[in-house]
Amino acid sequence: MCLIELVNITKVYRGKNVETKVFEGISFEIHVGDYIGLYGRSGSGKSTLLHILGLLDRPSSGTVKFKGTDIGQIKAHQFSQIRNEHIGFVFQDFRLIDELTIFENVEIPLILSKQKCSKAVREQKVMAVLSKLDIQDKRNSYPQELSGGQKQRVAIARALVNEPSLILADEPTGNLDEQAARNTMQILSELNKEGTTIIIVTHDPEVKKYTDKVIDMREIVAQM
Numbered sequence: 001m002c003l004i005e006l007v008n009i010t011k012v013y014r015g016k017n018v019e020t021k022v023f024e025g026i027s028f029e030i031h032v033g034d035y036i037g038l039y040g041r042s043g044s045g046k047s048t049l050l051h052i053l054g055l056l057d058r059p060s061s062g063t064v065k066f067k068g069t070d071i072g073q074i075k076a077h078q079f080s081q082i083r084n085e086h087i088g089f090v091f092q093d094f095r096l097i098d099e100l101t102i103f104e105n106v107e108i109p110l111i112l113s114k115q116k117c118s119k120a121v122r123e124q125k126v127m128a129v130l131s132k133l134d135i136q137d138k139r140n141s142y143p144q145e146l147s148g149g150q151k152q153r154v155a156i157a158r159a160l161v162n163e164p165s166l167i168l169a170d171e172p173t174g175n176l177d178e179q180a181a182r183n184t185m186q187i188l189s190e191l192n193k194e195g196t197t198i199i200i201v202t203h204d205p206e207v208k209k210y211t212d213k214v215i216d217m218r219e220i221v222a223q224m
């Protein structure tokens, strides 16, 4: 089943003096259950593509369909609603909020979700993902009190709490030592086995051992 369909996508950044065409006329599909590594050299457009797949940005032209819905045809608030409910993000620098506890950080997507749930349900959902990621004992700690690997587990818990169809991970192992990186990749593999579609942007060749498919930016640009 097709989760995301990109048809004839072009992305051009128009600055004051410079116009950068990142890619032109690319088409491909992401299927439910895919575990994809997105590779390419620095500046090749990986983040740009990830932002389009994650509904953080729109292409300059072409069609993006998410679960069959043409996202070019929907209003801005629906666009962010689909993103909130269906997509979880994991970043290299974790992006946890320092002023909030681990519990509160993981609770954020539930508070932002349009499908409001009670405090008791939020508590139950947050504790379930914290336990799944084996970080429940840190619920009252603050991000700066955790190791890099623990922070990334919290970030994965936050990405998961809304039970998204898709997880997009931008260099998730980039700030981790070898052990924590392996642990993070094992967690993502488990989630994929449980049915979550995952796309990982990476420079790390080790990640290829885990993913099932590769999107190489060189091939995408070669389509142009």
Ligand SMILES: Nc1ncnc2c1ncn2[C@@H]1O[C@H](COP(=O)(O)OP(=O)(O)OP(=O)(O)O)[C@@H](O)[C@H]1O
Binding pocket: 013, 014, 015, 020, 022, 040, 041, 042, 043, 044, 045, 046, 047, 048, 049
């Ligand atoms: N907001 C922007 N405005 C103008 N140009 C941009 C913008 N964002 C990215 N670019 C340009 O688009 C191209 C692709 O950038 P992008 O960040 O997608 O690459 P990347 O493959 O993710 O790189 P890296 O691995 O270094 O993060 C680059 O030439 C970059 O300068």
